[in-house]
Amino acid sequence: MSTLPSIGSTTRSSLHPARRRVIGLLATAVMAATMPLAHAAWPEKPIRLVVPYGPGGSSDVIARLIANEMSKTLGQAVIVDNKAGGSGIIAMQEVARAAPDGYNIVLGHVGTLAVNPAMFPKLPYGHEDFAPIALLAKVPMVFAIGAKVPAKTLPEFVALAKAQPGKLNYGSAGNGSAGHLAFEMLKVTANIDVTHVPYKGTGAQLNDLLAGNTDAASAGPPGFISQAKAGKIKIIASGSPQRLGALPAVPTVAELGYPGFDSSQWFGILAPAKTSPEIVARLHDAAIKALSVPTVRARLEEDGSTASPMAPAEFAKFIKAERERWGNVVRKAGLKAE
Numbered sequence: 090m091s092t093l094p095s096i097g098s099t100t101r102s103s104l105h106p107a108r109r110r111v112i113g114l115l116a117t118a119v120m121a122a123t124m125p126l127a128h129a130a131w132p133e134k135p136i137r138l139v140v141p142y143g144p145g146g147s148s149d150v151i152a153r154l155i156a157n158e159m160s161k162t163l164g165q166a167v168i169v170d171n172k173a174g175g176s177g178i179i180a181m182q183e184v185a186r187a188a189p190d191g192y193n194i195v196l197g198h199v200g201t202l203a204v205n206p207a208m209f210p211k212l213p214y215g216h217e218d219f220a221p222i223a224l225l226a227k228v229p230m231v232f233a234i235g236a237k238v239p240a241k242t243l244p245e246f247v248a249l250a251k252a253q254p255g256k257l258n259y260g261s262a263g264n265g266s267a268g269h270l271a272f273e274m275l276k277v278t279a280n281i282d283v284t285h286v287p288y289k290g291t292g293a294q295l296n297d298l299l300a301g302n303t304d305a306a307s308a309g310p311p312g313f314i315s316q317a318k319a320g321k322i323k324i325i326a327s328g329s330p331q332r333l334g335a336l337p338a339v340p341t342v343a344e345l346g347y348p349g350f351d352s353s354q355w356f357g358i359l360a361p362a363k364t365s366p367e368i369v370a371r372l373h374d375a376a377i378k379a380l381s382v383p384t385v386r387a388r389l390e391e392d393g394s395t396a397s398p399m400a401p402a403e404f405a406k407f408i409k410a411e412r413e414r415w416g417n418v419v420r421k422a423g424l425k426a427e
Contacts, residue, residue, distance in 0.1 A: 131191055131368055135166040138358070139184050139195045141177030142262050143290025147228045147309030147394065151356050152196045154388055155225060158379030163371070173289040176265035176426075177201035178213065185218035189361040191368035194222065199354045199415060200266045202408050207416035208265050209426045216408065220364045223376040224357040224399035224407060226389055228309040229329030230271040231336070233322045238304050243326040243345050246305065250281040258284040259305040260294040264426070267354035268294070268307040270415060271328050273422040275307070278347050298322055309354060310335060310393035328352030333393040355397065355411075357404055373401060 136159075140152045149171065156167040172180035181201050187193035197219070205212055232243065238257075240246040250257050261268035264287045276283060283305065288294040291308050298306045299321055306313075307328070314335060317324045326342045327333050330351050342350040358376060360369060379385055380396045389396055399407060 131371070132163055132165040134192065135168050136163065136191065137168050137170050137193050139180045139193065140169055140171045141173065141180035141196065141198070141201055142266070143171050143173040143292050145295065145312050146262055146291025147311050147354070147392070148196055148198060148356060149291075150311045150392060151226055151228075151389070151394065154385050155358075155376060155379045158382050158385060159372075159375040162375040162378050171290075173263070176205060176208075176263050178205065178209070181205075182213045184359070184361060185214040187361050189220075189364040191360060191364055191372065194358050194360045194372065195219075196356055197359050197408075198267065198356045199411060200263075200270070203411035203415040204265045204267075204270050204419065206412055207419040208424055216405075216412075218362050219359040220362055220369050221401045221404040221408065222358045222360055222369055223373045223401065224355060224397055224404045225376060225380060226394045227353050227355045227397045228267075228392075228394045229327050229333055230267060230307050230352045230354060231310050231313055231324050231333075231339070231393070232272070232275065232305065232307050232326045232328065232342070233298065233313055233317065233324045234305045235298055235301050235303065236321055236323065237301050238323070241323060241325070243340075243342065246325060247279045247281055250279075250283050254282040255284060257304045258286050259307065260286045260288055260297055260303040261306065262291045262294055262308060263287050263289060267309070267352075270418055270422075270424075271352035271354075272305070272307040273424060274350070274352050274418055275328075275342065277418075277422050278342075278350060307352070314392070327393075329393075335391060335393045357399070357408075369401060 138152055138156050140148050142148045152169045156169050159167045177200055180195060184193050184195035234240060234246055240249050259272050286303055291312060294306055295312055297303045313324060316322045324336060324339050326345060327336060327339050328342055332341055377398050380398050386396055
């Protein structure tokens with residue numbers, strides 16, 4: 090079998106010009122063929138999808154749905170890692186500082202990407218620290234009150250709050266979370282005074298609402314719908330532009346006398362900045378494929394969510410627009426980091 094001559098054992102000047110050209114072309118071809126191999130084997134180990142909030146809320150439900158399907162496409166497990174606390178800052182900062190190798194990604198959402206920049210003057214991460222992969226879903230916020238609260242509708246709750254300024258309270262998944270901002274938007278819109286009680290995740294927030302330790306709450310529909318059907322809490326309004334298919338009898342805030350009200354939240358995945366375009370593209374394709382699975386779409390709709398796929402560049406523009414929109418809410422409500 091013939092072999093290529095060793096370039097190191099023969100000086101280029103001693104070779105015939107035609108032979109030098111052949112060797113040069115072969116060397117270029119070998120380099121071109123081997124360069125993509127740096128990412129061709131990816132992923133070689135499980136991928137961690139960090140969720141900035143605890144189990145039980147919309148973020149957790151969406152993350153696990155998508156992670157399960159992405160695992161099938163990528164051939165490696167996509168493991169959901171709940172990192173609650175610090176208004177999502179802990180999780181976001183951890184992924185922002187992770188190696189840009191595609192093995193650590195984060196579920197960003199309206200709170201961590203659009204609200205925190207307005208609330209925290211010295212946020213330890215910025216939009217430049219992430220490579221957007223895909224917007225996944227939009228989730229309307231619902232407003233709920235405890236079973237013992239003497240009100241059955243949003244107008245009745247507003248009247249109760251106005252009769253007792255500062256005495257009623259509401260829970261959220263954390264300071265700066267979507268639920269926090271949604272309720273603050275309601276307070277500004279309806280001109281009521283209700284005290285905020287932040288928790289580390291939707292699960293803890295819901296537990297205290299069920300126990301009667303808080304009077305009201307705002308969050309994504311998952312977790313709240315089943316409890317409402319069991320009569321343990323009362324969902325009095327949806328913050329979405331239209332009524333939810335999962336809650337057709339529940340009116341929107343807008344139709345109850347506050348036109349234009351929209352407190353919908355959203356979720357998407359991001360990687361550390363400088364992650365290679367090839368890896369970002371593969372993660373994007375896997376995520377979008379997951380959203381196309383009928384059972385995934387059905388589960389999202391069951392929880393009141395809507396699949397809203399976006400490409401990386403489009404997602405980046407969307408985040409910028411949302412930072413401006415929610416920044417205005419933060420300023421009008423006079424919110425500050427706690």
